[in-house]
Amino acid sequence: MVEDSEKVDRVFHALSNGTRRGMVRQLSRGECTVGDLARPADMSFAAASKHVKVLERAGMVNRRVKGRQHICSLRPDPLRDASEWLGFYEKFWSDNLERLAAAVETDYAREQEGR
Template sequence: MLNRMVQRHEERLDAVFHALADPTRRGMLHSLTGGERSIGELAAPFRMSFAGASKHVKVLERAGLVHRTVEGRTHRCRLAPQPLAGALDWLRFYERFWTDSLDALERELRKPAAPRKRGAAHE
């Protein structure tokens, strides 16, 4: 049971990073931070067709980042930011790694330089 839960979490994380890997989809998500948008409104800044924008929205939906409702012929999308929390947790682990690594580098760089030996080769 636990193994299946971990696998689902990893699949969701893969889907989120896949969705975020595309600049058009990131732009669409950014647009949705301002509120609900139709697919036509999401497509407009990218000069793409409804069909093209709809394909991007489907990727965002699979990742759980967007909820779509259909009102007649209008497809309305709204941001669902919850899956971003899992991605943020994953990134935070590496943030700590890089912070620790950069702090260690800074400590090394701040150490006084060792005196040079006379007669050492010139650079």
């Protein structure tokens, strides 16, 4: 289980924005420049760079400078940590929902017998 909740918080914050989710999707296909990331959203380099900084703070993206280009690549570990966190609670909710469904079915069967 992921111990550092601040790291997971930063990942969920980064993913809370559709533009950044699009950037992550684009980066999952390979390295891109900030300009490449800006193009699909029709935004300026400065605006795209701000989104990339949020992804960098979450540890999801590495940025390196090559000449005048800022080249970004995706780092999978923070996404894996968030996925593990979600997986833990998915099991919790699945187990509880299964118990609830069984209880409702039992109550319904008892009601039907009483008629």
